[in-house]
Amino acid sequence: MFLLPGSEETTFQLKMASDTSVDILQKVLENEILQSTKVVEEHLDAEIQKLDQMDEDELERLKQRRLEALKKSQQQKQEWLSKGHGEYREIPSERDFFQEVKESKNVVCHFYRDTTFRCQIMDKHLTVLAKKHIETKFLKLNAEKSPFLCERLRIKVIPTLALIKDGKTQDYVVGFTDLGNTDDFTTETLEWRLGCADVINYSGNLMDPPFQSQKKYGTSFTKLDKKTIRGKIYDSDSDDD
Secondary structure: OOOOOOHHHHHHHHHHHHHHHHHHHHHHHHHHHHHHHHHHHHHHHHHHHHHHOOOHHHHHHHHHHHHHHHHHHHHHHHHHHHOOOOOEEEOOOHHHHHHHHHHOOEEEEEEEOOOOHHHHHHHHHHHHHHHHOOOOEEEEEEHHHOHHHHHHHOOOEEOEEEEEEOOEEEEEEEOOHHHOOOOOOOHHHHHHHHHHOOOOOOOOOOOOOOOOOHHHHOOOOOOOOOOOOOOOOOEEOOOOO
C-alpha cells in the first residue's frame, strides 16, 4: 500500500482526535447521569426526612387523606361504570343519544355506516380505548338511522367522531385525516387525537404525535364550521362505496 509522506502521522492524529472526542462525550454523559441521580436522591432524602419529622398524629392524618382519596377514586369509577363507561356500546336511537350525553361529562360518539369498512377500523380502536379510559363514555350510532342528529351536528363524512364535553359538541374527528391519513393508524394515534380535544385523560405529550410521518401529514385538526357546511347529510370516507 502506498502512503503519501506524512499520511501515517495524519492518520494517527485523526485517530487520536476521534478517541479524544469519544472520551469527552462519554464523560459528559456520565456527568449528566450522575447529576440526574443526585437530584433523585436528594428528592428522596427530603421526603424521607419529612416523614421522619412527622409525629404519629400527622402520619395518621396523611394516611386518612390517602385512604379518602382512594375511596373517592373508587366511588367515581363505580359511578362511571354504572353510566355505561368502560365499554364501547351502540345506542339504538337518536333519543338515546341525548340521554347518554346528558349523563356524562365526556363522550365520544362514532357516527358509522355498516357498509363503510373504515368504520370497522375505527370500531377496533375505540373498543380498546373505552376499556382504558373509563372517565369517558364511548358510543356508536348508525348515521343512516339518525338523520335528524346528523343534520343537527353537520355530520358529512363517515366515519366521524363527535367529541362532546358537558353536553356540547366541542370537536370532530372527520375520517382519518387527523390520524396520519392512513388506514393503518395506531390506537395510540387516536388516543393522542382525543387527548388534544381534552375528552380523555391523556398522559402523553400532546406536542409529539405518535404517528411517524408528521412532516408529511402535519398535525392540523379537522373541525367543522356549522355556518359554512353545505351539501348532503353525509358522505363516505370509504373507497368501497
